[in-house]
Amino acid sequence: MNLLDSGSDAGQDDPLRDVELARKKLVAEVLSLVVVKQGQTLFTSSRSGVRGLIEAIRECGSSLNGAALADRIVGKAAALLCAYAKISRVYACVMSRPGSAVLRRFSIPFEHRTLVQNILDRHKTGICPFEKLVLDVDSPNVAFTRINKCLIAKTSERT
Numbered sequence: 663m664n665l666l667d668s669g670s671d672a673g674q675d676d677p678l679r680d681v682e683l684a685r686k687k688l689v690a691e692v693l694s695l696v697v698v699k700q701g702q703t704l705f706t707s708s709r710s711g712v713r714g715l716i717e718a719i720r721e722c723g724s725s726l727n728g729a730a731l732a733d734r735i736v737g738k739a740a741a742l743l744c745a746y747a748k749i750s751r752v753y754a755c756v757m758s759r760p761g762s763a764v765l766r767r768f769s770i771p772f773e774h775r776t777l778v779q780n781i782l783d784r785h786k787t788g789i790c791p792f793e794k795l796v797l798d799v800d801s802p803n804v805a806f807t808r809i810n811k812c813l814i815a816k817t818s819e820r821t
Contacts, residue, residue, distance in 0.1 A: 676700060677751040677771070680730035685753045688732040697722070697749075699729035710784075711735075712792050715743045716813055719806065724748075736774070737761045737781035739792040742805035744770060756781075760793070768802070 684696040687703065695714040697705040704722055707714025715733070718726060727748040733740060736754035741764035744752055752765055757774035758781045765772045781790040795812060796805045 677728075677730050681732065681751040681753050681773075684730050684732035688734070688753075688755075694734045696732045697726060697729050698732075699725070704729055711790075712739050712743060712809055713813060715740055715747075716806075716810055719743065719747050720810075735781055736765075736772075737790060737793045738764055738799075739781075739790070739796045739805065739809060741765050741768075741770075742796055742799065742802045743809065744768075746802035746806045758793070 680698040680701065683701065683703075684698040687693065687696045687698070687706070691706070693706050693708050694710055695705070695707040695718065696703065697718055704725060705718040707717060709717070728750045729747075730751040730753075731744060731749045732753040734754070735756045736744075736752060737758040738760035741752070741761040745764065745768040749770060752770055752772040754761070754772070754774045756776045756778055757772070758778055760780070762772065762774070762777065781793050782788065783790050792809060792812070795808050799805045799808065
């Protein structure tokens with residue numbers, strides 16, 4: 663059976679089941695990101711920040727369309743990337759108000775354990791650099807391009 667043919671027992675509850683599977687795997691395996699589609703884990707990451715989500719987009723491409731995502735932290739940057747990847751449902755341990763606003767605007771159902779005003783940097787002294795990078799962005803395409811370029815630049819600085 664291919665991913666488009668979900669079979670007779672599949673229905674509208676699949677995204678709900680997938681997000682629950684992703685959430686359980688996120689917690690049980692102490693991961694930072696889990697992507698599930700039609701009961702199958704497509705991608706996992708233990709990398710912090712949006713790096714894992716960018717890697718998922720690079721590696722999985724259009725197969726992320728319709729998948730459910732569970733992430734430790736979802737701010738505006740991650741929410742825009744979810745819209746870019748056409749994620750169908752999102753669970754976050756911690757979600758920012760700007761992140762929830764983006765998901766709402768793109769009609770992506772979501773749930774969270776904790777809602778915060780903003781996602782902070784690692785030192786908790788200011789807003790996360792990736793959140794700053796997309797403060798003025800409403801387009802998922804622009805967000806992906808900016809974040810991807812930034813991560814490529816940071817990777818090349820280390821080499």
